[in-house]
Amino acid sequence: LFNMKCGVKGSLTQEVIDEEMSNLRDLNKRDWYTEAFQITKKIEWSYERQPAPRKRPSKNTRDVATLYWHIYFDKQIAEKVTQGLFERIGKIQEKLHKKESLDENEQSLFEEIFEKAESTDEDTPVSYIINNKKVDEKLRYKGYRVLVSNEISDARKAWCAYQERWKVEDTFKTLKSRLGCSRNRVSDNESLNGKIFVQFLATSIAMVVRARLKKYSEECRKSDEPALIYDSDGTVLGTL
Template identity: 30%
Template sequence: MPRGTQIINGTEYVFETDPKWNAEKKYGTHTRTYIGKMVNGVFVPSKRYQLQCALEHAQASRPGPVPITTCSRRFCGATALFDGIGAKLGITDDLKACFPQSWKQMLSIAYFLILEDRNPLSRFPRWAASHRHPFGKTIPSQRSSELFGSIEEDAKQHFFRLQARRRMETEYLAYDTTSISSYCTMIKQVRYGRNKDHEQLPQINLALVYGESSQLPVYYRKLPGNINDVSTVKRLLADLAFLSFDKVKLVMDRGFYSEDTINALFQQHSKFLIAAQKSLRLVNVVLDEVRDQMRTRAHYQSNFKLYTYSRTVNWAYRETKKRSGVVETGERRLYLHLYYNDQKALDDRAAFNALLDTLEAELRAGSRNPEHEKLYQRYYEVAETPVRGVTLTPRQETIDEVEKNYGYFALLSNDIKDPIKALVIYRSKDLIEKAFGNLKERLNMRRTSVSSEENLEGKLFVQFVALMYLSYINKVMNEQGLYKHYTLHELLDELDVIECFEQPGHTAGIGEITQKQKNLYSAFGVAVPS
């Protein structure tokens, strides 16, 4: 239920409100129940509220069947898979610990988001009527909004900490951001910025951390829509320290590269792997020296169809001490890994020539594009006479300078010496792109239309929980080779036809389960429903 505070005689009391609609008198009422008070910014529950929570928790966790009062026939195969995954990953237990009154509703909405691809929450009652799910009852749109608004930041952070304890501290954490368009400009962090989906809408940004070996999301944070990627890294390091990730290892793309970022990572004794621009002096000097040498058989990696070269380089470290303001300088060791891919070079050169074709066509037709003026000047000398018309002379040295780096890319690390190991870990970052795809498409987060900060924060959290299930399903399907026979949608549909029958005075029964369906449960390490 929604919470609020009220100051009485100098003491800040916390209460819960229970809104109700009076159908006869045609107006809404609400009842306040005081559940504790705030002491130095910390919620201290009353003894009565503590006893109530303990009784509700004991009742929820009491073993044995729940009495059945009506006949029902609902689908349970896919939700049974989710139940097993939630127990396996500790999601269910951690939600119970952090949200003792609302964990069932949160799980039911997460299940709905996974199964009802792209459908809005207004269809939840229809889905709930035909499916067995943790809450067991319908959740109208108004109640789901109240649920989202009741999800508190402290409980969310506690959930992240509990999940962090279940993960390996030795794995690399992929970090990236994405933009989410919004129709509501009343939310404070909605801003116009560089929309990564190229939509002409204001946006918020979402930062996501993903485990490289567990292949599961670890943490997320909402950011203002006009924030740049580089400025988020220091805040991320502080957040991960709060979540008790003592040995942080980050893998990031070149959008996060800056001198301040590298210095901050060194300062926090964090391990990192980051892509770097070829124009960076630290990279370009070495690349010019070994460009021809590395494209030889001795440096060719057959399994990856590319050439590699590695070297240790020195990083000019700088740190400004907070208290004294003294600037500390020195050198730190970095491993520079260079790669060359023939196919990427061909693709880049073809794309570049297509751009030059467009520029030449615009110049000859006299239809210059204002956005291309700098490109015209950079790549061509343009002359025009009444007799010969427009004459174009390509600036070949400039064009050669651009093309010479096609096919090359660079990675920097203070931890990984081997170039192939670094490449494998960096490519695992693709998982986070798939996660963003799942969030925006299957979990219906491409555009948000919630009207308050609290509802947005709560909805993002439930969608994050759903993403944990989707990520684990994707991981198992890859490891077990299930994508050879099923898409994600087909696998869930294969299980979702299993029915559960409930009748008063009888134990609930499960419909027929085929061997194919049993094999799927086995692949996920989940017990067959019984």
Template identity: 30%
Template sequence: MSSQVRVKSKSGRIYVYEVDSFWNKEKKKPDSHRRCIGHIDEATGDLVPNRPKAKNGSVSKSEKPSSVFSVEGIGNYALIDKAAKETGLLECLKECFPVEWPYIMTCCQYLCGCDQPLCHAEGWFAHNVCYLGSSLPSAHISELLSSLGPDRQREFFRLWIRQNQAKEYFALDITSVSSYSELIGSVKSGYSHDQDPLPQINLLMIIDEKSQLPICFLPLAGKIKDVKALKSTIEDQQLIESRQLSVMMDKEFFFEANLDALYESKMRFAIGVPFSSGIAKEAIEKHRDSIENHQNMITVMDCEVYAATELQKWNNHRLYVHVYFDSEKAAGERMTFHKKLCRVYEQLVHGEPVEDEQFRDEYFIVTQTPVRGIKVKYNEEAIDRHLKRNVGWFILVSNFIKDSVEALTVYREKDSVEKSFDDLKNQLDMKKLRVHSKQAMNGRIFLQFLSLIVTAWIRRKLSEAKWTEGYSYSQIMDEIGELKQVTDFGKRKNKNLVLTTTKLQDQIIELFELSEPYA
């Protein structure tokens, strides 16, 4: 059995030895033969093979090397391949894209393992083991993007949804993605969460809460928060029946017209309620003095909170109102709020620029006279109202979840949507679309969606193992991306050897159960 060992000399140079292990019959114990095959280049980290020696033992300049070595990254491929197989993504792609799937997965490898634009991928492909087995020029990537049309994407979504149809809850949300092109019809000017002045396209993302895997995405024309419009968009795609969706939505979806539309469409829902709503005000006032009772304490995701649930009517429909109070969170929020009050007060008194003008207008009374100058007073009524109504409280309404523990659990799992959008923009190079046609844009978003499936699976495994407390996703991908494979083309059969692994690489290999030849 062959392996490689690195040895650092006194001069600091690192030599690489090929070690062949065997059983020595004469000595009756394990033994090995060791042969130096080269050294590590300090600048590049690549293996520099030894030059062949002449028969007299001197280095020959005329003879050609007996072996040709290639050093490529293998770790990125190993991890992405594991994720694609475990999720069923690879199987779905092979069925829907029998010709293009190696090209698609090669692009996904790059997007998951490198935070650079896809147009810079050609050089990366040349130095890493990929599904395609060869480099992928930028021109071919452009052709690939244009070939992944909406009809072909829908076929994939149908197969992918069918594979995940046993799941119970789905979460949905909307985000905006900026584009450098003003020539694409669906790209419009409008408000962006990222405060980006570029034109944008809006995306509706549907994610399975239990597996935290993306189910499908739908491009939207304009910033839509109307449930009827969302329902219409979903049904137009004929991918998921609206009554199959148990949707978890954020506070910005809560208003009367949306609740009426949700009941009318017979969709199951759980929605956060803003403090400005009458439902929230009444619920907090009703439970303010009685919520902190041992009988109301529940545990959700290792966090203890107080909870109460009551059944109300909404236009003759059942509506469960779940009221939560987190005393620890309230203490922290009070401290943060008071510190901000003091900071803004000092800024006002000394005539300095105020960091938050809306905060100033709401919680301070500022007067100025020619004689006394600036006079600053706290708006005690507004401060008291904020502390009583907002700090530590959370209100959630649902038309089908009766239990307060279950309601808060599935709502908090909704964070997978926000994490996915964050990954989409920050980890997977989609903060700004660098395409100039509608066909390429659709294909580009589709590649991002597929990469997001892989990223979500990796994140979930890291979270389950509690690795997220010590390592970020980027650190894990960078570390496993440094795992190198040396191919010796001088052998009769090309021989692949994985360079010595670091301790963290060994831990990653063990966590994700990566098989040979990666380990």
């Protein structure tokens, strides 16, 4: 299961999103479980079985695999990113008006979407306008996610599997960042053992919570109980 980058210009990922962009606004495509619009495309992928240097590919050296491209659109994420960009643009406009210097990030955004306004009066101070087309291009693929798998054909199952895998990554982040386990220097061995023991307890509890949430979700499908929206264990515990 691969998480594809949506920001690479001219990529197959963007081509697939472009093909389904209008369909991903259809409320009939919104999954109540993941709370995201989703579509699955089945693509026959032709690839070189054993690439050999200085040899041209042929039918005898190529294989075909079935890949499932799961495309998701989260409107809330797209709106959040859009609002954030508008706030950054507003801050730049404010600084330009007050003739204040821009920081590195603001300067980069300024060069990307601002351009000089045309003026025939040489005495008029230089003014800048926003290139709306460039703003639209910057926001075009926000809120989208594309997961590709050669085994998982169901979009919801692929989404949940990716969320579960991300939990593993988040655990490593906890060890490295929050508990400082990326640094070998500690006050003493007892301190290191304490950190690892606390993380062991926290991870164990998290596993128990997620196992019970999964069991509850499966039981809901077999009964009339209200279904649990799939979410992070931290969010669920916070809500409770």
